[in-house]
Amino acid sequence: MNEVITEKAQKEDWEPKIIAFLCNWCSYAGADLAGVSRIQYPSNIRIVRVPCSGRLNPFFIIRSLVDGWDGVLVSGCHPGDCHYISGNLVARRRFAILNDLLEFFGIEPGRVNFMWASAAEGERFAVLVRKTTEIVKKLGPNEKFKKQW
Amino acid sequence: MVDIKNENQKIEEKMRNVARDLLKEKKVDLIIGYSEGTLPLASAPVFIRDEQEVDKLVWNNSCYVNLAKYLIPNIRENINGELVDLKVGIISKGCVARSIIHLLVEHQINKENIIIIGINCNGILNRRRIEKEIGAHEITETELSGDHLIVKGNKFEKKFKFNDYMNELCKHCEIRAPPISDSLKDNIVGECQEVDSLEDPFEDIVDFEKKSADEKWAFMNEVLKDCTRCYACREACPLCYCNLCFVDQNLPTWFGKTSEISDILIFHMVRGLHLAGRCVECGACSSVCPMGIDLSLINRKINKVVKDRFDFVSGLSLEKLSPMMTYKMNDKQEFMLEEN
Numbered sequence A: 001m002n003e004v005i006t007e008k009a010q011k012e013d014w015e016p017k018i019i020a021f022l023c024n025w026c027s028y029a030g031a032d033l034a035g036v037s038r039i040q041y042p043s044n045i046r047i048v049r050v051p052c053s054g055r056l057n058p059f060f061i062i063r064s065l066v067d068g069w070d071g072v073l074v075s076g077c078h079p080g081d082c083h084y085i086s087g088n089l090v091a092r093r094r095f096a097i098l099n100d101l102l103e104f105f106g107i108e109p110g111r112v113n114f115m116w117a118s119a120a121e122g123e124r125f126a127v128l129v130r131k132t133t134e135i136v137k138k139l140g141p142n143e144k145f146k147k148q149w
Numbered sequence B: 001m002v003d004i005k006n007e008n009q010k011i012e013e014k015m016r017n018v019a020r021d022l023l024k025e026k027k028v029d030l031i032i033g034y035s036e037g038t039l040p041l042a043s044a045p046v047f048i049r050d051e052q053e054v055d056k057l058v059w060n061n062s063c064y065v066n067l068a069k070y071l072i073p074n075i076r077e078n079i080n081g082e083l084v085d086l087k088v089g090i091i092s093k094g095c096v097a098r099s100i101i102h103l104l105v106e107h108q109i110n111k112e113n114i115i116i117i118g119i120n121c122n123g124i125l126n127r128r129r130i131e132k133e134i135g136a137h138e139i140t141e142t143e144l145s146g147d148h149l150i151v152k153g154n155k156f157e158k159k160f161k162f163n164d165y166m167n168e169l170c171k172h173c174e175i176r177a178p179p180i181s182d183s184l185k186d187n188i189v190g191e192c193q194e195v196d197s198l199e200d201p202f203e204d205i206v207d208f209e210k211k212s213a214d215e216k217w218a219f220m221n222e223v224l225k226d227c228t229r230c231y232a233c234r235e236a237c238p239l240c241y242c243n244l245c246f247v248d249q250n251l252p253t254w255f256g257k258t259s260e261i262s263d264i265l266i267f268h269m270v271r272g273l274h275l276a277g278r279c280v281e282c283g284a285c286s287s288v289c290p291m292g293i294d295l296s297l298i299n300r301k302i303n304k305v306v307k308d309r310f311d312f313v314s315g316l317s318l319e320k321l322s323p324m325m326t327y328k329m330n331d332k333q334e335f336m337l338e339e340n
């Protein structure tokens, strides 16, 4: 009986958990700015700071899904603004291929999201995090790819 | 009606002659080729140093191994305490030559040491599919007659139409002999073919893409669930040459070693990603899979993405960088989130 109730309760106010990989130089500072400027954004994201979006091995993203995160958000500097000049450009190619491949394997589009946000774009950061949260919420919990045992 | 047996004999003869001359003129120290296999529907790689032994070379439709695999690490010999690179002649159907070209692009092998002996491949049999259809019987003999393959065993005999039972990849293949690349002209003997670009409509992949996410997921699960992660597919691939593959690392352990489906899928996804812009569609991986899993769907999808996005086909030219080695400021980024 108890279980049924909790399950139902869980469904109704289920909140997705989203892991966000943010580049140290832009997006992380952008998130900071959003915070300092008191711009509200959903608390569903858990931030992992990475030195550059080029640091992201696509493995991190796939592994996050296997580990049971409901969504993944990746954010780096705008093309041309990368602190290491081309990290995000190299990463963009990887992301493009990863994105297509995930879809090919039947992972719902929108589970993994990519964006650019600079250190000055606190507002944009908040808007896109809101958007991501909405998308993932609509998709529901990540049951497909999550490791079952 | 094509007579495949006859065709094979012609290819074999030409290939032996070229190999014999190369060894006689001391242009190469070693020939890598195919020899008769010990099992039906299989061939074995062979290394030949003596021109007398050239007749060991064979060509048939079970020469599924990609010989370029043996070029890495460089083939060396210890002469008076010094390691000397050997000059190698390598029997190359189209896809073997393409892998050699790609390995050159990735600076893994030395052009000076390689002579490509081109042959015009007429398709490789899908041995796993044939074995599956034969079932639990032992195959003792196979024979080509006309455009059919006759498979014989204890108290059974079955006919397979060659064109239907080719590797899926071979059905789509347009590069059957080594592609000519200007800077590689001196390294090719035997047959080769002119290809600048490749028109592949990827019809099979387009069809698959139309399915819904759930259908795709179910299909992938069904196809890959038998994978035991023996990594034979990696071992056979000429482009999987890393000293330490991610699957073997345990600090960090990138993914679990269980037979749970996400552990299997994660391997296949990342294997696919690592081959982006590199896979030459030789089919070696699928041919060696003990579980009979056809990996061509994933490989071809990756190749399609690379072709669509970066207009690149691997193993055609020495001059073009592979897409994951470079970038463009204006690469498409339609998949990225935007505010509106």
Ligand code: SF4
Residues within 6 Å of the ligand: B226, B227, B228, B229, B230, B231, B232, B233, B234, B285, B288, B289, B290, B291, B292, B293
């Ligand atoms: S060869 Fe087959 S069973 Fe072995 S790891 Fe590759 S796909 Fe899996």
Ligand code: SF4
Residues within 6 Å of the ligand: B066, B233, B236, B237, B238, B239, B275, B278, B279, B280, B281, B282, B283, B284, B285, B286, B299
């Ligand atoms: S992934 Fe398979 S088809 Fe592609 S190059 Fe490697 S062995 Fe050949």
Ligand code: FES
Residues within 6 Å of the ligand: A023, A024, A025, A026, A051, A052, A053, A054, A076, A077, A081, A082, A083, A084, A085, A087, A088
């Ligand atoms: S430093 Fe931000 S993406 Fe490279």
